[in-house]
Amino acid sequence: MKTLREVLLEKHQAVEPKLDTIREQVTAGLAAGTTDAPPQAKEMARGWQPDASAFQISWRRFLWSLRWHLAGLSAVWLVVLFLDLDHTPDPMQGVTRRATPSPRQLLAALRENQRQLRELIAAPDWEPAPEPPKLTPSPRSEIRPFTNSAV
Amino acid sequence: MLVVAEPEQLPVPRARAGDPAAWDILFRRYQLPLYVYVFELVHDEQASLDIVQETFIAATRHLGSLREDGKFGSWMFGIAHQKCLQRWRKQGREAAALEELAAEPAESGDDPAELVIRAEQEAAVMKLLNQLPVAQRSVLLLHFVEDFPLEDIAAVTGTALGTVKSRLHYAKKALKELIERGES
Numbered sequence A: 001m002k003t004l005r006e007v008l009l010e011k012h013q014a015v016e017p018k019l020d021t022i023r024e025q026v027t028a029g030l031a032a033g034t035t036d037a038p039p040q041a042k043e044m045a046r047g048w049q050p051d052a053s054a055f056q057i058s059w060r061r062f063l064w065s066l067r068w069h070l071a072g073l074s075a076v077w078l079v080v081l082f083l084d085l086d087h088t089p090d091p092m093q094g095v096t097r098r099a100t101p102s103p104r105q106l107l108a109a110l111r112e113n114q115r116q117l118r119e120l121i122a123a124p125d126w127e128p129a130p131e132p133p134k135l136t137p138s139p140r141s142e143i144r145p146f147t148n149s150a151v
Numbered sequence B: 001m002l003v004v005a006e007p008e009q010l011p012v013p014r015a016r017a018g019d020p021a022a023w024d025i026l027f028r029r030y031q032l033p034l035y036v037y038v039f040e041l042v043h044d045e046q047a048s049l050d051i052v053q054e055t056f057i058a059a060t061r062h063l064g065s066l067r068e069d070g071k072f073g074s075w076m077f078g079i080a081h082q083k084c085l086q087r088w089r090k091q092g093r094e095a096a097a098l099e100e101l102a103a104e105p106a107e108s109g110d111d112p113a114e115l116v117i118r119a120e121q122e123a124a125v126m127k128l129l130n131q132l133p134v135a136q137r138s139v140l141l142l143h144f145v146e147d148f149p150l151e152d153i154a155a156v157t158g159t160a161l162g163t164v165k166s167r168l169h170y171a172k173k174a175l176k177e178l179i180e181r182g183e184s
Helices: A004-011 A013-032 A040-045 A051-065 A066-087 A089-100 A104-121 B011-017 B020-042 B047-064 B071-090 B117-129 B134-145 B150-157 B161-183
Strands: none
Touching: A004 A013, A004 B020, A004 B117, A004 B134, A013 B020, A013 B047, A051 A066, B011 B020, B011 B047, B011 B071, B020 B047, B020 B071, B020 B134, B047 B071, B071 B150, B117 B134, B117 B161, B134 B150, B134 B161, B150 B161
16 A cells, blocks of 8 residues: 555656766755855845945836837837938038049140130230211201301 | 654754765655655656755755745745746646635534544545646645645745635535545
8 A cells, every 4th residue: 555655756766866967966966056145145246235236127127028119219209300400401411522623624724724714814816896876966947047148 | 664754853053064974864754755745746756756866955955935934845836836836847847737616614613533444435436536637636645745834835835825725625515525435
């Protein structure tokens, strides 16, 4: 006659060597320090700043509750930044562009300067317009003035 | 060979200080009962060994959360129980495994040693044990394998005391019926 406990333990007795291996691995890891430090040591370490851990927890909870709001705001700011970069010319870029014109623009400016100089220095090379004929005013009427010779 | 020690003799304070030899004694004491409990719930040898190993590692990491040294055993079984639940959760079996039963008072004067099984009944008892719902099986194993008080079983399984009593009542009733049928 056996109790249920004895029946169960006997049924699984064959697995004991495997369990021994597991136990030895875990305790060896503990001895080598590959598993975490003992909880007491952890608590001692935590004891240095108990308020900080509580503060961190509450701060994390607060941020976690605002996660969707923060994500939305971040997305909006990213869009704004993208649009701003895309459409607004950089003022410094404009200055450099103005400071260094292209060779074609330089050539055109030189030609324009030369033309203006030629206009100022040299005589005009075109013929002067003919003087308009001098007009003698015609008598105001057909009535001849009275003279003594006609008599 | 199973080493049985009374809870008060277990070197829990030394384990708290990180003494590997103390951990070895504790693990040696509970390794087979833990394995039996886990195996009878998940029915997979490799998974059960993995859960026992995870339980050992979790115990070394979280011993600081244990308030009473005398509750070390039920605390370890509680970790193993949670590991089983995690496994079922991954497999999507949690709802079926944790079905609730109607609460009924337990029979008074229950003793794990009272239920004796003859050699020819062993196979039938094990078969019945596997046929029980997981929730009843869990309570029955904790009661018979480690003789935990009902309050500790409630803590291990994360259920109300009334629920534990009810589950234990139904499970024992079913086992007794089977044994009596065998005797007659």
